[in-house]
Amino acid sequence: MLALQASRHAQGLTKRPAANACIVLLTFSVTLLFGRCDADAATGASASEEAPHRRFEYKYSFKGPHLSQPDGSIPFWVHTGNAIPSADQVRITPSLRSQRGSVWTKNTVGFEHWEAEVTFRVSGRGRMGADGLAVWFTASQGLDGPVYGAADKWNGVGVFFDSFDNDGKKNNPAIIVVGNNGNLVYDHQNDGTTQALGTCLRDFRNKPYPVRAKITYYKKTLTVMINNGFTPDKDDYEFCTKVDNMIIPKEGFFGISAATGGLADDHDVLSFLLFRLTEPGQQPPPPEAEIPREEKDKYQEEFENFQQELDKKKEEFQKEHPDVQGEPIEDLFESVNDREIRQVFEGQNRIHLEIKQLHRQLAMILDEQRRYVSVITDEVAKKGTHAESGQVGHMTSPGSGYRVTSSQHQGSAVGMGTYETVQHFNDIKEHLHLVKRDVEHLVQRSNPAEKVMKCPELPPMPSCLSTVHFAVFVVVQSVLFFCYIMYKSQQEAAAKKFF
Numbered sequence: 003m004l005a006l007q008a009s010r011h012a013q014g015l016t017k018r019p020a021a022n023a024c025i026v027l028l029t030f031s032v033t034l035l036f037g038r039c040d041a042d043a044a045t046g047a048s049a050s051e052e053a054p055h056r057r058f059e060y061k062y063s064f065k066g067p068h069l070s071q072p073d074g075s076i077p078f079w080v081h082t083g084n085a086i087p088s089a090d091q092v093r094i095t096p097s098l099r100s101q102r103g104s105v106w107t108k109n110t111v112g113f114e115h116w117e118a119e120v121t122f123r124v125s126g127r128g129r130m131g132a133d134g135l136a137v138w139f140t141a142s143q144g145l146d147g148p149v150y151g152a153a154d155k156w157n158g159v160g161v162f163f164d165s166f167d168n169d170g171k172k173n174n175p176a177i178i179v180v181g182n183n184g185n186l187v188y189d190h191q192n193d194g195t196t197q198a199l200g201t202c203l204r205d206f207r208n209k210p211y212p213v214r215a216k217i218t219y220y221k222k223t224l225t226v227m228i229n230n231g232f233t234p235d236k237d238d239y240e241f242c243t244k245v246d247n248m249i250i251p252k253e254g255f256f257g258i259s260a261a262t263g264g265l266a267d268d269h270d271v272l273s274f275l276l277f278r279l280t281e282p283g284q285q286p287p288p289p290e291a292e293i294p295r296e297e298k299d300k301y302q303e304e305f306e307n308f309q310q311e312l313d314k315k316k317e318e319f320q321k322e323h324p325d326v327q328g329e330p331i332e333d334l335f336e337s338v339n340d341r342e343i344r345q346v347f348e349g350q351n352r353i354h355l356e357i358k359q360l361h362r363q364l365a366m367i368l369d370e371q372r373r374y375v376s377v378i379t380d381e382v383a384k385k386g387t388h389a390e391s392g393q394v395g396h397m398t399s400p401g402s403g404y405r406v407t408s409s410q411h412q413g414s415a416v417g418m419g420t421y422e423t424v425q426h427f428n429d430i431k432e433h434l435h436l437v438k439r440d441v442e443h444l445v446q447r448s449n450p451a452e453k454v455m456k457c458p459e460l461p462p463m464p465s466c467l468s469t470v471h472f473a474v475f476v477v478v479q480s481v482l483f484f485c486y487i488m489y490k491s492q493q494e495a496a497a498k499k500f501f
């Protein structure tokens with residue numbers, strides 16, 4: 003507690019020369035009492051006010067899916083030690099022994115109020131892991147050191163996700179907030195408990211979803227909120243700890259570091275998003291105003307150099323390839339997007355052509371079908387007139403008419419535009435020809451004038467078998483059959499007696 007008091011006091015004196023009444027009180031009062039007095043004032047003030055304006059600051063952030071560049075660097079960030087940036091995350095340390103890694107913003111941040119959202123995973127096979135992950139806001143980049151892979155004696159604040167229980171009090175994994183004015187040496191043996199400004203117990207290892215930490219610095223109050231990674235809900239934050247009257251450097255670097263020891267975890271950071279907070283009623287400064295003049299000139303110069311180089315290269319290329327001089331050079335190359343769009347367009351064009359062709363074929367087949375149908379109906383009509391002149395023809399014509407209609411139905415059912423339909427109609431045509439011939443034949447054979455209602459004559463009965471003969475034969479056969487049945491049943495009855 004003494005160390006904490008000392009640290010606070012030191013911060014207050016170094017960072018705020020015009021110390022306010024509360025800080026003067028600090029030297030005389032107990033830390034707890036002081037904390038309470040200030041906390042009450044802060045909560046009372048913030049409760050009555052509306053939420054601050056929030057603006058995303060891409061120059062101090064990173065996230066997937068294009069987190070790293072092809073050369074392995076992170077735009078606007080530096081990475082050191084064993085950190086491995088990839089497209090969708092930064093592995094601050096792999097799960098190997100004694101690893102240290104960190105990422106830091108390239109430029110300092112000078113926002114009065116801010117909010118940082120860190121999404122990370124700490125995962126390892128063991129029941130315990132080590133050492134942990136730290137989120138920093140410090141006056142200088144702590145590129146390497148013993149405090150979770152970053153430098154000790156930092157000037158600023160560190161939020162530590164301490165996995166390993168060094169003091170054996172069974173109070174890890176835990177989250178602690180430690181402030182430093184640049185003189186304090188971190189108390190690793192006690193898991194920093196002697197220096198903690200705020201702490202909460204949270205198991206952040208091996209969670210189904212990434213763990214999220216929201217660190218807000220607003221009106222000198224540092225709040226840590228945790229999303230424990232049990233749900234995919236991004237806004238499911240729980241309060242962890244709050245430090246009032248937190249004094250941090252006016253300008254500083256944001257950083258994330260991690261380290262492993264004898265035990266090792268993968269420490270993966272999926273995103274770091276920084277937001278600038280502006281008090282309600284105040285206008286946030288325009289983004290352009292934030293770029294320093296010299297930086298702007300530098301970028302402008304760089305751009306001009308690049309443009310000149312490009313022009314030079316263009317000229318060189320045209321000298322080397324005089325045959326393509328007339329064409330614009332840009333058209334010779336095709337970006338991945340252009341190619342994809344072109345391929346999609348070509349594919350659709352092909353499909354369109356195929357459909358068109360199919361449509362044409364279908365129309366042709368339909369035409370053909372229509373022609374066949376008309377031919378058949380003509381035939382039927384013709385045959386009808388033929389049949390009307392004769393009675394036998396009159397009997398057959400409804401049958402053939404039915405056939406035509408049924409075949410029409412079949413034709414449409416089989417499916418339009420198939421070759422089989424055409425074949426089918428050919429068959430029907432042939433068949434109808436046969437029917438027609440039969441009808442004509444019948445018409446020729448019959449004499450329509452005389453045999454109007456007469457039935458065809460029965461063929462004469464054969465003279466060898468008369469009705470009487472047949473009756474006698476049937477009676478004799480029946481008698482013989484009955485005799486046989488009787489004889490058979492008697493024999494079976496006799497056979498049964500032996501058993």
Ligand SMILES: [Ca+2]
Nearest residue numbers: 164166168193
């Ligand atoms: Ca520890």
Ligand SMILES: [Ca+2]
Nearest residue numbers: 167168169193
């Ligand atoms: Ca501990």
